Amino acid sequence: MFYYDSTFVILIPAILLSLYAQAKIQSTYSRYSREYSLSGLTGAEAARRILDYNGLYDVAIEMIPGNLTDHYDPRDRVLRLSQGVFHSSSIAAIGVAAHEAGHALQHNRGYAPLIFRNALVPVANIGSNLSWVLILLGIFLSSAGLINLGILLFTAVVLFQVITLPVEFNASSRALNQLDNYNILYKEELYKAKKVLSAAALTYVAATLMAISQLLRLIVLTRDSRD
Template sequence: MFYFDSSIIILIPALLVAIWAQYKVSSTFNKYSRYGSHNGYTGAQVARMLLDGSGLYDVPVELIPGKLSDHYDPSKRVMRLSQDVYYGNSVASIGVAAHETGHAIQHKNGYVPLIIRNSIVPVVNFGSNASWILLLAGFILGIRGLVNLGIILFTSVVLFQIITLPVELNASKRALRMLEGKNILYSGELSGARSVLSAAAMTYVAAILTSIANLLRLIYISRDRN
C-alpha cells in the first residue's frame, strides 16, 4: 500500500504537533473548568446574554452530547453547547460559549473569511472522501490522471483548514472583548479564558500542518511513482 511507504516520515512532525495540541486543549480546559467565575453565570446563560446583546434573539442555544463538541451551525442558525459548557459556570465553559457566540456574530455581520469557508464546505466534504478513493485507485491502477485529480480535491481540504484559522482566531478575539466589555469575567478570569481559547487555536494550527504534510507527501509519492 502506498500509504505505508518511507514517505510517512513527512507526516511525523505534524502528527506530533497534533497530539500535543489535543493534549494541550484537553488539559487546559480541564484546568480552568475547576475555576468558577465570580458572577456564577453558566455557559448557556452567557451565550444567551451575548446573543441577545448582539440582536440575535432568534438564535437558540441547544444542548449537544459529547465533550468539547460545541459549535455554531450557520446553516440552521443555532448554537450547540456540550454539557460541560452548557451547565458549567467555570472560566473554561464561559470562554467556549463566548467563542461560539463570536461565530454567530461573524455570521450576522457577513465576516468574509467565514463566508468563504461556508461556501466551500460542500466541495471540501466531497473532496475529503473522494480524494482518497481516487488516489488509491490511481496508484493501484497506475492511472496518473486519477492521482492528480485526487491531489487537486485534497488541496481543497488544505485550503479549508487554512481559511478556518483566521475565522477561529477572530471568534476568540470577539469573545474576549465581549466578556471583558460586559464584565462577565474579570482580569484574572479573562487570562484563564484566553488560555483555553489559545489552546483550542493550536488544534487548528495542527490541522493545517497535518493537511499540508499529507499534501506534500502525496505529491512526493506521485512524482516518485511516476
C-alpha cells in the first residue's frame, strides 16, 4: 500500500543542513539584534554612508515589509531593507545592511559572478517552475526528450545556486571591509557582525547542497525512463 522511495536518502544531508542553517541564522540574528553599535547608526544610515563613500549617490534605499527580506535590486539600483534593519542600530542590522550595500558595490564595479548570476535569473526561474512538469510529462509519455529537457532546466537552477555562493561571500567580505575602513563598527562589533553574516551564508550553502541533491535524485529517478 505504501511506496518506498529509496532515492529520498540523497536529500537527507541537505535537509539536515538546511534545518541547522535556519536555526543558526535565527538564533544569531536574534542575539545580535539586541546588541547595539557604539556609532548609533541605523542600518539605513550605515548603508547610506557606505554607498556615499563609494560614490553611489544614485542608489536609493527603501524600507520594505517582512523579516530578513533585505536585498539589492540591480535593475532599479535600489537597496531595500526590512523594517527591522532599516530603523535598528543593532550590530545585526548594520551587518545585514552593509552586506546589501556590498551587492551594490559589486554591481557598480562589474563583479563577474554577479553579472553571470543576474543573467541566469530568467532561465533559473523557468527551470524551477517547469522542470518537474516536463519530467513528469516525459515519464507519463515515455519521452526521453522531455525528461532530458526538464533535467537540463533544473541544472540551470543548480548553476544559479552554485554561482550565488561566491556572490554572497564576496558581498559579506566587502561589507566587513567597509564597516572597518569607515569606522562604522569597531573591532569587537565587527567580529559579531561577521558571525551574523557567516550564519546567513550557511543558508546559501544549504540551498546549494539541496539543489545539487535534488538534481542527483532526479537523474536517479528518471534513469530507467530514459533508457
